Amino acid sequence: MAEFIIRRALQALLVLLVMTLLVFFGVNVIGNPVYIFASSECDQACLTAIIEDLGLDRPIWQQYLTFLGNLLQGDLGKSFTHGIPALALIFERLPATLELAFAALVLALGAGLPLGIYAGLRPEGWGAKLIMAFSMVAFSLPVFWIGLIMILVFSVQLGWMPSVGRGETVDLGGLELSFLTLDGLHHLVMPALTLSLIMMAMVIRLARAGMREVLFSDYIKFARASGIRESRILGVHLLKNILIPIVTVLGMEFGGVIAFAVVVESIFSWPGVGKMLIDAIAVLDRPLIVAYLIFVVFMFVILNLLVDILYSVLDPRIRFGGQER
Amino acid sequence: MSGARPMAPAGSARDLAARFLADPGAALALAVFLGFCLLGFGAPLFAPQNPYDLTQVDILDSLMPPGSESFTGMTYWLGTDGQGRDMLSAMLYGIRISLIVGLLSGLLALAFGTLVGLTAAYRRGWVDTLLMRIVDLQLSFPTILVALILLVILGRGVDKIIFALVVVQWAYFARTVRGVALVESAREYVDAARGLRLGGLRILFGHILPNCLPTMLVVGTMQMAMAISLEATLSFLGLGLPPTRPSLGLLIANGFDYLQSGRYWISVLPGLVLLAIIISANVLGDRLRDVLNPKL
Amino acid sequence: MAPVLDLKALNTGFFTAAGEIPALRDVSFSLGRGEILGLVGESGSGKSLTGFSITRLIAAPGRVTGGEVLLHGQDLLRLGPEAMRRVRGAKVAMIFQDPMMTLNPVLRIGTQIRDALLAHERLGRAEVRARAIAALDQVGIPSPEARLKAYPHQLSGGMRQRVAIAIALLHAPDLVIADEPTTALDVTIQGQILALVQRLCRERGTALIWISHDLSVVAGLADRIAVMYAGRIVEIGAVDDLLDDPAHPYTQGLIASVPTPGRRQARLAQIPGRMPALTDLPPGCAFAPRCPRAQAACEAMPAMTPAGEGRMARCLYPLTGGAA
Numbered sequence: 001m002a003e004f005i006i007r008r009a010l011q012a013l014l015v016l017l018v019m020t021l022l023v024f025f026g027v028n029v030i031g032n033p034v035y036i037f038a039s040s041e042c043d044q045a046c047l048t049a050i051i052e053d054l055g056l057d058r059p060i061w062q063q064y065l066t067f068l069g070n071l072l073q074g075d076l077g078k079s080f081t082h083g084i085p086a087l088a089l090i091f092e093r094l095p096a097t098l099e100l101a102f103a104a105l106v107l108a109l110g111a112g113l114p115l116g117i118y119a120g121l122r123p124e125g126w127g128a129k130l131i132m133a134f135s136m137v138a139f140s141l142p143v144f145w146i147g148l149i150m151i152l153v154f155s156v157q158l159g160w161m162p163s164v165g166r167g168e169t170v171d172l173g174g175l176e177l178s179f180l181t182l183d184g185l186h187h188l189v190m191p192a193l194t195l196s197l198i199m200m201a202m203v204i205r206l207a208r209a210g211m212r213e214v215l216f217s218d219y220i221k222f223a224r225a226s227g228i229r230e231s232r233i234l235g236v237h238l239l240k241n242i243l244i245p246i247v248t249v250l251g252m253e254f255g256g257v258i259a260f261a262v263v264v265e266s267i268f269s270w271p272g273v274g275k276m277l278i279d280a281i282a283v284l285d286r287p288l289i290v291a292y293l294i295f296v297v298f299m300f301v302i303l304n305l306l307v308d309i310l311y312s313v314l315d316p317r318i319r320f321g322g323q324e325r
Numbered sequence: 326m327s328g329a330r331p332m333a334p335a336g337s338a339r340d341l342a343a344r345f346l347a348d349p350g351a352a353l354a355l356a357v358f359l360g361f362c363l364l365g366f367g368a369p370l371f372a373p374q375n376p377y378d379l380t381q382v383d384i385l386d387s388l389m390p391p392g393s394e395s396f397t398g399m400t401y402w403l404g405t406d407g408q409g410r411d412m413l414s415a416m417l418y419g420i421r422i423s424l425i426v427g428l429l430s431g432l433l434a435l436a437f438g439t440l441v442g443l444t445a446a447y448r449r450g451w452v453d454t455l456l457m458r459i460v461d462l463q464l465s466f467p468t469i470l471v472a473l474i475l476l477v478i479l480g481r482g483v484d485k486i487i488f489a490l491v492v493v494q495w496a497y498f499a500r501t502v503r504g505v506a507l508v509e510s511a512r513e514y515v516d517a518a519r520g521l522r523l524g525g526l527r528i529l530f531g532h533i534l535p536n537c538l539p540t541m542l543v544v545g546t547m548q549m550a551m552a553i554s555l556e557a558t559l560s561f562l563g564l565g566l567p568p569t570r571p572s573l574g575l576l577i578a579n580g581f582d583y584l585q586s587g588r589y590w591i592s593v594l595p596g597l598v599l600l601a602i603i604i605s606a607n608v609l610g611d612r613l614r615d616v617l618n619p620k621l
Numbered sequence: 622m623a624p625v626l627d628l629k630a631l632n633t634g635f636f637t638a639a640g641e642i643p644a645l646r647d648v649s650f651s652l653g654r655g656e657i658l659g660l661v662g663e664s665g666s667g668k669s670l671t672g673f674s675i676t677r678l679i680a681a682p683g684r685v686t687g688g689e690v691l692l693h694g695q696d697l698l699r700l701g702p703e704a705m706r707r708v709r710g711a712k713v714a715m716i717f718q719d720p721m722m723t724l725n726p727v728l729r730i731g732t733q734i735r736d737a738l739l740a741h742e743r744l745g746r747a748e749v750r751a752r753a754i755a756a757l758d759q760v761g762i763p764s765p766e767a768r769l770k771a772y773p774h775q776l777s778g779g780m781r782q783r784v785a786i787a788i789a790l791l792h793a794p795d796l797v798i799a800d801e802p803t804t805a806l807d808v809t810i811q812g813q814i815l816a817l818v819q820r821l822c823r824e825r826g827t828a829l830i831w832i833s834h835d836l837s838v839v840a841g842l843a844d845r846i847a848v849m850y851a852g853r854i855v856e857i858g859a860v861d862d863l864l865d866d867p868a869h870p871y872t873q874g875l876i877a878s879v880p881t882p883g884r885r886q887a888r889l890a891q892i893p894g895r896m897p898a899l900t901d902l903p904p905g906c907a908f909a910p911r912c913p914r915a916q917a918a919c920e921a922m923p924a925m926t927p928a929g930e931g932r933m934a935r936c937l938y939p940l941t942g943g944a945a
Contacts, residue, residue, distance in 0.1 A: 015462065026478045140607045142554045142574075144561045145596050148581065152589055163585070216680060218722035224678055226737040226788055227710030236736070240727045256467030263469075263558055267581075278562055281477060293474050304465065 005309055012305040019297045020071065023290070024064055076294060077287035081280070086291030090273055095175045096166060097272030100264065101257045103179065103192035104199065105250065111196075112203030113246070117234070119204065120211025131204060139201040143260050147194040147267040154190060161190050164269045191268040195260060199253060203246055210242030217241075251307025255300035344616050351612035354605040361602050365420035372414035377569070391590055404590040406579055415576055416595050422572040423602070426483065427553035430490035434552075435545050437491065438498025439537070445499070446506035447529050456499070463496040472555060476564040486565040490552045501544050502537050509536045539617035543610055550606035557599055573599045623694065624651040625795050625828040626675070631688035633667075633674045635899075642899050644670055644683065645852050649925070652796070655826040657819070659839030659860070661875070662849035663896055668832045671849070672798040675830075676709055692796070711741040714789035716818075718801040720781035724773035730757075730784055731769030737788045756787040760817060779810035786818060793825055800832045815842060837879050840864055848872050851896055851907035854925070858932030868928035868939040871908045906935070914938045 042050070070076070076086045115135075119128035138146075155163035167187035169176040178184030214220060215238070223233050262274030269275065273292060280288040346352045364371060391404040391412075404412045445456040463471075475489040509515065510533055518528045557574030559565035561581075566572050571579070573595045580591025633645035645667045652658055662668045673679045675690050677697065690697040692712060697705065709715075717723040725733060734753040738744060744752065750769070757765035760783040773781055782802055789797055799818060803811040819842055822829045833839050839846055840860060847857040848871065856869040867873040874892035894911040903909065905920040912919070918937050928934040929941065 018462075023474070026474075136607070137604070140550065140554070140603055141600065142558050142561075142603070144558055144574075145577070145600065148577065148584065148592060148596060152584055152593065156585060156589075218717050218719060219725040221678060222715070222717055222723045222785065222788075223725070223733075223736070225676055225709055225715035226791075227706050227708070227740040228736050229706065229740060232736060232740075237725050237728065241725070244727070252465065253467070255470065259467045259470035259473060262473065263562060266562060277473075277477075281564065289477055293477065296470065296474075300466065300470070 004312060008305055008308050012301050015304075016298065016301050019301065020068060020294065021064070023293055023297065024067055071294065076291035079280075079285055079288040079291075081283055081285045081288075086288045087295070089276065089288065090291060090295050093271060093273045093276045095177070096270060097258065097261050097265065097274060099177055099179065100188070100191055100195060100261055100270055100272060101254065103188055104196035104257060105254070107192055107196040108199035108203050108250070109246075112200040113207050115200075116204040116207025117211055117239075117242075120208040120215065123208070123212065128208075132208070135201040135204040138197040139205075141197075143194060143198065144263050144267055146197055147191070147264055150190050150194060151267070162187050163190065166271060191264050191270050194267070195257060195264045198260070199250065199257065202249060202253065206246045206249060207242055210245060211238065214238050214241045247310060248307060251303065251310065254303055254307075255296075258296065258299065341616055345612060348612055348615075350608055354608035354612070357601055357605040358609060361420055361598070361605075362424060364417055365424045368414075368417035368421045372411075372417045374411045374414045376410045376415040376418055376571075391594075404588075404594075406576070406591045412576075412590060412594060415571060416573070416598060419571055419573040419576050419595055420598060420602070422483075422566065422570050423553055423556060423574070423599070426487055426490070426556045426566075426572065427549045430487045430494065430552045430556075431545055431549040433487065434491045434494035434548065435498050435541060438495040439502045439534075439541060441495065441499040442502030442504075443506055443529055443534065443537075445503045446510060446533075447525065453503075457503070460496045460499050463493075464500070468493040468551075468555065469558065472559060473562075473564065476559060481565065481567045483566060483570060486556055486559065489559075490555060493555070494548050494552060497548060498541065498544060501540055505537045505540045506533050509533045539613075543614045543617060546606060546610035546613055550603050550610065553599070553606070554603050573602075624653050624691075625656075625693065626830075627651040627689070627691040627694075628671075628675070629689040629691065631671070631674055631690065632686045633670055633679065633683060634686050636682040636684060639900075641686070643852060643902065644899055645674060647925075648674075648688070648849075648852075648854055650847055650854065650857055652828045652830065654795075654828060655823060656845070657822065657829045657831060657843045659843030659846040660830055660832045660849065661834065661836055661839055661846055663834060665851075665896060665899070666849040667852040668834075668849050669800050672715065672800050672830065672832055675796075675798060676713055676715060677705055678709075678715075707741065710737060710789075710794070711792045712794050713796045713798065714792070714794040716782075716785050716789050716797065716799040716802045719805045720778050720785060720802075721773075721805070723785045724781055726773055728772075729769065730771050730773065730776075733784075734769070734788055734791070737791055741792050752791070756791055757784065759790075759821070760784070760787045761813075762787070778806055779814065782806065782810075782814055783817070786814070786821070790821060790825075790827075794827060796828045796830070797822065798830045798832070801834065803838065804833070804835070811838070836864075836875050848875065851902060852899060853907070853935060855908065855936070856928070856932070856934040857925075858929070858934075862929060862932060866929075866941050868932065868934035868941050869908075869936045870912050870914050870938075870940065872934075873940060874911075906937075914940075 074087055078084065079086050079089055082089055115131045119131045122128050150161075151163045154161040165187060166176075166178045166184060168181040168183040169178050170180040170184070171177075178188050220233060220237060223237050224230075228237070258274075261270075261272060262277055264270065265272045265274035266278045273295075277289065277292045279285075280292070346355070369375070406412055406415060441456055441460075445453040471493045472489045475492060476485060479485040479489065506529075510528075515528060515532060518532050556565055556572060557577070560572050560574030561578040563578065566575055568575065576595040577592050577599070580588070580593075580595070583591050628648060628650050631645055631648040632643070634641040634643050636642075648667070648671055650658065660668045660671060670679065670683070673683075674685050675697070677685065679685070685698060688698075692708065697708060697713075700708065724730070728736075731750075731753055734756060735749050738749055738752055753769055754765045757768055762768055762780060762783050768776070768784075773784075776784065785802075797818075802818070803814050806814060815838065818829070818831075821827070831839060831842055836846075843860050845858060846860050846863050847854050848863075848869065849855065850871050856863065856867065856872045858868075863872065864876060867876055871892070878891060892911055897903065897907055897910070903920070905922050906912070906915070909915040909919040916938065923935050923937045925933045925935050926939075928936075928939050
């Protein structure tokens with residue numbers, strides 16, 4: 001187990017290194033680094049100062065090492081518009097995004113799993129057909145369009161739901177959370193639902209496919225032949241088997257959720273890192289943009305690592321390096 | 326694919342077309358999609374005004390609901406937007422931009438991905454391993470994230486968004502084409518071609534590639550739908566196309582500000598068109614897969 | 622003595638768009654306490670389906686369409702779902718062919734035994750553990766305490782099949798249906814499992830239906846043998862009588878195709894042709910097209926008729942017995 005984790009961690013480190021290389025060269029070779037680190041009001045003298053300050057006259061590999069060194073110390077530069085370190089700003093905004101993403105995850109699993117299992121149990125019924133049609137539509141529709149229609153229907157026409165911001169938050173050990181107040185929860189519902197639809201569609205498909213496969217396996221027949229109650233078979237013997245691919249895919253997609261949060265946050269003015277990015281792009285706060293990119297890549301690679309580990313905990317065949325079925 | 330369904334006989338194009346259209350949903354989707362292609366590419370012919378020509382746009386006519394009449398007596402069938410542009414005209418031109426971006430990026434990604442996939446399948450060994458590792462790495466990142474990063478670095482522009490879309494799509498094509506090519510190259514007809522001492526490239530392009538076509542067509546249709554959707558999303562965020570070339574996504578974004586005040590048409594109408602295009606393309610892809618039955 | 626199991630004219634079919642495909646027809650036999658019946662036939666003959674029909678675990682679109690399955694005189698086909706569940710595992714247990722597939726890959730052995738125990742009894746944690754250890758011990762699994770924590774893939778095929786047998790015997794059922802449980806195992810392990818099941822059933826007076834395509838496996842194990850062909854039993858009788866002196870030409874063909882040490886030099890006999898598909902059965906004797914003794918009368922379905930003491934055969938021109 002330890003060896004497995006170390007091996008995966010090393011792989012993740014390698015990917016991270018490659019990604020910093022890509023972002024660094026993307027910024028320095030494709031774009032002009034001076035413009036990324038200079039504010040839009042910078043004059044010629046200021047530009048020269050920045051070039052020297054950044055060491056852009058040095059060979060590119062030296063620049064990369066400096067960049068990497070700063071990165072390791074958590075130094076991603078200062079935001080122009082806010083005047084504080086970019087990383088601090090990201091961490092200030094992150095709880096809102098994570099709350100939104102987790103709420104979406106909970107919704108996707110909470111609704112998608114039962115729907116998918118139902119569709120797998122009775123694949124010929126009209127209920128299953130309806131569920132699968134819903135999953136197809138939810139999967140192919142652009143996220144921003146769904147959010148837009150929700151605002152139009154539930155906020156503008158019906159006036160039931162607020163469409164802007166987080167509402168009242170509660171400070172919990174330094175984390176501002178919305179879902180603990182009624183007002184916050186009220187604000188959370190629409191963005192979270194919008195963000196969850198793609199994942200929900202995926203969970204439905206995976207759960208249905210898993211059911212179709214596991215339902216006819218010998219071990220389920222054997223469990224039935226042993227007289228084990230249907231609720232126990234469904235809730236434990238089947239569920240544990242179909243959860244493995246679902247957890248893997250959800251884990252891999254969680255990075256995508258953080259990325260799609262950019263869209264949802266800007267529609268619902270949810271004050272997370274995604275909204276921050278779009279605002280930063282609008283005012284060309286370049287250090288903040290670069291910091292966001294590096295940060296998201298970091299988070300994504302680490303998430304993938306965690307998923308691998310979680311997957312191995314769920315699936316004993318992998319945990320013990322056992323042979324394939 | 327389901328084993329119960331008999332393999333598609335090597336039918337003529339007419340056979341395939343007949344079977345494709347046997348499904349009324351698919352026929353409708355095809356009609357819708359082709360209709361929008363016609364409207365989009367013929368936009369200068371159909372549009373009552375040229376929305377890019379500022380002399381034709383009157384700011385006094387802004388935010389008029391559908392069916393309103395302009396000062397000059399022209400009817401805005403679908404209303405006007407914040408700058409007084411005729412929504413119908415803006416949407417027709419928007420369809421054109423969205424379709425061009427979707428089709429072009431899809432075709433370029435298809436060409437590049439196919440080249441990589443065929444190379445991997447043909448060369449095998451370390452070339453294959455290296456290329457597929459890159460594909461895996463690429464696919465492990467969410468498409469929207471990669472596109473977002475690229476556009477933040479590159480800035481706005483038609484060429485830039487097409488580049489970004491190609492980057493996020495090529496890997497899908499590369500992986501599927503490689504898979505099919507590997508299966509095909511293990512078949513008897515390839516052995517037969519080798520027996521005839523045909524050159525490797527000739528086998529690759531003359532024999533293996535044509536057999537990858539059904540798969541490429543199916544994946545291509547689906548990817549095009551995805552590209553259109555992604556372009557709209559990025560444009561909605563203000564990252565994709567420049568404001569001078571408003572695609573459907575940008576039109577929706579422009580209208581978003583007016584949504585709260587109940588002026589729904591500016592956002593909702595282009596949104597419905599976008600929806601129709603994406604869903605019809607998806608249905609087309611689904612039906613193509615059923616009819617062509619490629620080994621996906 | 623009243624039989625443990627009495628199967629009467631069991632019919633099972635698969636329902637497709639094209640209509641019902643007859644998979645089992647007129648399957649009847651009975652089984653006394655502690656008796657071992659070998660159910661023999663080619664794949665597709667309906668032998669496994671007979672087992673699943675008894676426990677009512679046929680997957681859709683299959684369905685039992687007629688007959689009776691009497692367990693101690695009670696018709697299982699008339700039980701409700703919950704009553705049927707209480708029969709499965711407690712009174713009738715099953716063991717499957719492939720030990721790699723019968724245990725849930727993501728649940729510990731201990732969990733799987735516990736679930737099977739708690740399905741029929743109310744037990745505390747300590748009792749569950751004690752019973753599980755005892756059950757594993759009984760089937761000859763070394764250091765059973767440690768095995769409770771193991772996952773199936775950590776055990777060998779033979780060990781997994783022992784675990785499955787332990788689970789099947791947890792509640793001392795009256796009847797065990799074993800569906801080719803040794804086919805997927807090495808020959809040496811096969812012998813061990815065979816001996817184990819035989820011993821455990823004899824000790825407890827458990828009736829056993831041993832389903833196999835291999836006549837030689839059944840020969841050393843069973844008290845009686847039933848031979849199935851195309852969804853029907855064609856011959857049933859005591860193992861020695863049936864093997865020494867088969868009445869049905871198909872049984873004779875089966876026996877002749879088993880290699881024996883004494884006949885090393887002789888060429889193995891083969892039955893010409895193959896079993897007809899269930900969708901394409903002749904109205905009469907299904908074996909007639911391959912049968913050397915078939916005559917015009919075989920185009921009508923022969924009934925099971927006595928062919929010697931305690932023996933029945935579905936043949937108009939049997940090789941031995943009363944009708945000869």
